[in-house]
Amino acid sequence: MAFLHYPSANVEKKGGRTVGRQYQSVIMMIFLSLVMLGGIGSRLFYLQLVEGDRNRKLAEENRILLLPRRPARGTMFDRKGKILAGSRLSHSVSIWPIALPVEQRDQVVKRLAKLLEIPEDEIQQRIESAGYESTQSIAIARGLSPAQTTALAEYASELPGVRVEAEAIRSYPNGDLAAHVIGYTGEIDEEEYDTLADSSQDYRLGDIIGKMGSEKSFESLLRGVWGGQQVEVDSAGNVLSILGEKPPESGQNIRLTIDxxxxxxxxxxxxxxxxxxxxxxxxxxxxxxxxxxxxxxxxxxxxxxxxxxxxQLNSRGNPFLNRSxxxxxxxxxxxxxxxxxxxxxxxxxxxxxxxxxxxxxxxxxxxxxxxxxxxxxxxxxxxxxxxxxxxxxxxxxxxxxxxxxxxxxxxxxxxxxxxxxxxxxxxxxxxxxxxxxxxxxxxxxxxxxxxxxxxxxxxxxxxxxxxxxxxxxxxxxxxxxxxxxxxxxxxxxxxxxxxxxxxxxxxxxxxxxxxxxxxxxxxxxxxxxxxxxxxxxxxxxxxxxxxxxxxxxxxxxxxxxxxxxxxxxxxxxxxxxxxxxxxxxxxxxxxxxxxxxxxxxxxxxxxxx
Missing domain, CATH: 3.40.710.10 (DD-peptidase/beta-lactamase superfamily)
Structure with missing residues (x-):
């Protein structure tokens, strides 16, 4: 009697498993792929939906800036309508720290210091106070002379992130007349900023505020409300397009009892x-x-x-003291x-x-x-x-x-x-x-x-x-x-x-x-x-x-x-x-x-x- 011989490789042994072994690696690959895709998907879900607003904001801050526009300060009149304090047109220069290339920072600061006759460390300190990643423009100088304005325009290509613009600055047509009553304005210092930053009037570093007299006492009436433009810029800080605009609101005009x-x-x-x-x-x-x-x-x-x-002022015997x-x-x-x-x-x-x-x-x-x-x-x-x-x-x-x-x-x-x-x-x-x-x-x-x-x-x-x-x-x-x-x-x-x-x-x-x-x-x-x-x-x-x-x-x-x-x-x-x-x-x-x-x-x- 003849016997058929089956190869031992095809015989299932008791207690062992050989069926489907060739599909195991494929299944594992599919499983791992699904896990990875799930993780990526959940991460995308988290980034886009959960933290989408925050991340969009971070991305846009690198190309969208808000150019603030200072409001015109209210005019101060005497009791008969004569101007005691008004405004005149001038030019100012400011820096956008975020648009200032790292490799050109020192060069820009040196050039500005020379053109404006301001110490380099003073400009550097202003930028560092705001932070190099700040998207706000930092005021460097106001009341530029025509020669300074022209020179800044000539060197514009060497001054990335630097902006020159027209603005109204405070003017006192009567000189020192009634100076202690009227007072004066000046740039907000850090101590004043810390005090006023939490107020409802949107104070910021580089802002102009009343420092003395009626300018200080009636600050809330005179200052107005900031406006600005939201613009798209390139990496050098050049404006590509205007995305929106809010006009500034001028301060109130006031009349004093002074004749x-x-x-x-x-x-x-x-x-x-x-x-x-x-x-x-x-x-x-x-x-x-x-x-x-x-x-x-x-x-x-x-x-x-x-x-x-x-x-020279302080050599006159404390001229800022109102002896009245x-x-x-x-x-x-x-x-x-x-x-x-x-x-x-x-x-x-x-x-x-x-x-x-x-x-x-x-x-x-x-x-x-x-x-x-x-x-x-x-x-x-x-x-x-x-x-x-x-x-x-x-x-x-x-x-x-x-x-x-x-x-x-x-x-x-x-x-x-x-x-x-x-x-x-x-x-x-x-x-x-x-x-x-x-x-x-x-x-x-x-x-x-x-x-x-x-x-x-x-x-x-x-x-x-x-x-x-x-x-x-x-x-x-x-x-x-x-x-x-x-x-x-x-x-x-x-x-x-x-x-x-x-x-x-x-x-x-x-x-x-x-x-x-x-x-x-x-x-x-x-x-x-x-x-x-x-x-x-x-x-x-x-x-x-x-x-x-x-x-x-x-x-x-x-x-x-x-x-x-x-x-x-x-x-x-x-x-x-x-x-x-x-x-x-x-x-x-x-x-x-x-x-x-x-x-x-x-x-x-x-x-x-």
Missing amino acids: LELQKVAEKALGDKIGAIVAMDPRDGAILAMVSRPTFDPNIFSTRITQAQWE LQAYPPASTFKIITTTAGIESGTFPANTVLPTFPNINAGGIVFWDWNNAGFGPLGFDGALQWSSDTFFYQVGMRMGHKPIIKWMRKYGFGAKTGIELVTEESTGLVPDDAWKQEIFEEEWYLGDTINMTIGQGYMQVTPLQTAVMFAVAANGGYRVKPHLLLDGAESQQWKTSLGMRPDTIEVIQRGLRKVVTSGTGTRLNVPTIPNAAGKSGTAEAPPYENHTWFGAYAPFEKPEVLVVAFGEHSGGGGGSFAAPMVKQVMEAYFNGPSEKDKEKSKQPKQSAG
């Missing part, structure tokens, strides 16, 4: 003397003129200020407060008469009257008329210092007046028992009270606070809130009654009128102005010359203007030094500027920038 013509006269009256003049409407606190010397031309800050310019808002001893102008406190405290009737003396001895210390002779018997009005020191010494010695301190505060001393220049205004100083104990670790002495009655000692008040004090006498007992923004508000919103007795007001008014008719202020007793009332003051300031004061209002019967003049270490007396300045301002207010002044004001004023 430009009266300001000019007040500036001329003070001249080159160090000090201040404030002219105010006593009915509502509107500031008509505010002068401080020394001063500066705000135009120099509209472009890059040099170190030499800065040093700085505190000094008020001298005999303060006798208005002592009169108020004496009568209102109930210690002295309004018709009180006291003897006056060459001097008074208190606690072994001799306190002299200013004329070293006394004036005989005087009432409050006569004591104001002749500014008798020994009269007010007696009032303080009998009444004590607390009623004086109370009325200092009611008149507004020791606190800011409320004027919009809040960051520049001093509160002054109202000294009391607690203050003296803290500062000197001493109790309050009788001599402190005696000095206080005549505006000497520790107290400090500003020319503006002094103007508010005179306004109380002028308007019949109301403390006004000084203000610069002319918004048409009713005067009742700007004043508060001090609740003074009618006979107190009457005595003060009568005394201040006598000062002008026959007392220490007869320089204002002239036919060129209506009947006026006022008070002089001369404050000792050893080892330096005296400070001098004079404040006055007119017409006496129905006051509409008051003027306070102050001379810092001027020497002389308030009646001789400061009163003539007050007279000049009042003459201009009631009669208009002289023909000579009118001709001078027509001539164009030279200013920097």
